[in-house]
Amino acid sequence: MYFASDNSGPVHPEVLAALAEANQSYQMAYGADTLMNKVRDQIRGIFEAPGAAVYLVATGTAANSLALATLSNPWETIFCSPVAHIHEDECNAPEFYSGAKLTLVSGGDKMTAEALNASIDGEENRGVHGPQRGPVSITQVTERGSVYSLTELQALCGVAKTYGLPVHMDGARFTNALVALNCSPAEMTWKAGVDVVSFGGTKNGLMGVEAVIFFDESKAWEFELRRKRGAHLFSKHRYLSAQMAAYLQDDLWLKSARKANANCARLADGLRAVGAKFLHEPQANMIFASIPRSQHKRLHEAGAVYHLWGDTLDGEDNEEMLACRLVCDWSIDSDQIDRFLNLL
Structure with a gap:
């Protein structure tokens, strides 16, 4: 009954098999592997973006931070939700890599177009003394x-484009x-106006790899330089490639996410x-809910x-x-979910 995080689950056996196969031979280093x-x-086909620049890094923090650093200048500010991972859970890595600051868009979990417009409009109005507008x-x-x-x-994205700002999507999940939206990757990214996406895999069955996809290749070389300078270019890169290739083969990425979402729906x-x-209506693979202390115990x-x-569990009530x-x-099976619910 392990529901702490999708980071905590096992690596999919098909991914482990791909890693073992990649380990049987020699390959060129630094991303020059076949x-x-x-x-x-695979990624260009899935995203319907034949000209996209595709790179791999080992962590979501690296993917987000290097992508945002490529999109921004040190004198700019990055607009995000107050509970965004880049704000709450990345130890200021986006600021470290980019030199830019974060501006938190008022509201809660999801930004609204109105709140985003107000936040963007509130910046770049103090001349040289204030931060300039940067990515969303x-x-x-x-x-x-x-x-x-x-x-x-x-x-x-429409609000961002009104101000001429690029858009980054943190796609750890x-x-x-x-699969929750039942749409195509293109519809959820570049067709909506997203310029770069961190395409996550670690939370969905991979050992540790995330793709960074630029739909505008003009930023590709800068990202490569930042990845190397930031110490995130793997020498034995084929072990990242092998994971991602197995992930995309025969729709393993979609099957795994559908199973995770179905598990969440059963639990909900x-x-x-x-x-x-429920604190928030479950829509994918996470639940935020309240139950009595006695049931938690x-x-x-x-x-x-x-x-x-x-x-906290401490307390008498x-x-x-x-x-x-x-x-x-x-990886969670229905027996774990049912046992959890039976205890309730």
Whole structure:
């Protein structure tokens, strides 16, 4: 009953097999391996973007930070949600790599076009004394498990384009959002106005690799330089390529995300049945819900692993509602979910 994070799950066996196969031979280093050529073709085909520049790094923080550094200047500000991963969970890495600051768009988990417009309009009005307007960063799936609709994405990108600003998408859970929307990767990115996407894999069955995809190749060389200067260019790059190639082969990426989302829906239905209160409506593979302290204690005593959300088990009132975060990945089986729900 492990619902702490999709980062905590196992590597998919097909990915491990691909790594073992890649280990049987010699390959050129630094991304010149033949598998990387396959990955570029796969991603360009999936995104309907034959001219896209495709790169691999090992972590989501590197993907986001290097991409945003490529899109911005040190005297600019990056617009994002107050709970965006780049703000709350990356130890100022975007600021470190870019030199830019972050401007938090007022509101909650999901930015609105109106709030984004107000934030952008509030900058670049103090001349040399203030930050200049920089890229917009959208998290899809959001940090609270919400999914931007295509209409919402188009509206946010439309605001950015009004000011001539590029748009970055943090897609650590990109595929979970994609299958939830039942749309194409192109529709969720460049067709909506996204300029660069961090296409995540680690949370969806990979050992550790994320793709950075630039739909405008003019930034490609700068990204390559920043990746090398930032110490994120792997020498034995084929082990990144092998993971991503296996991930995209025979739609493993889609199958894994569909399984994770289905697991989440099964868990959410069971929680509703026992009267849990949802902080956010589950839309992908994360649940934020409140249940009584007594039920949390019972679950923890039985070995369930998940995070309380701003609350603690300490306290005498067993009926007090405590919030938690539950995350499902592809590897969780229905027996784990049912055992968890039976304990409730």
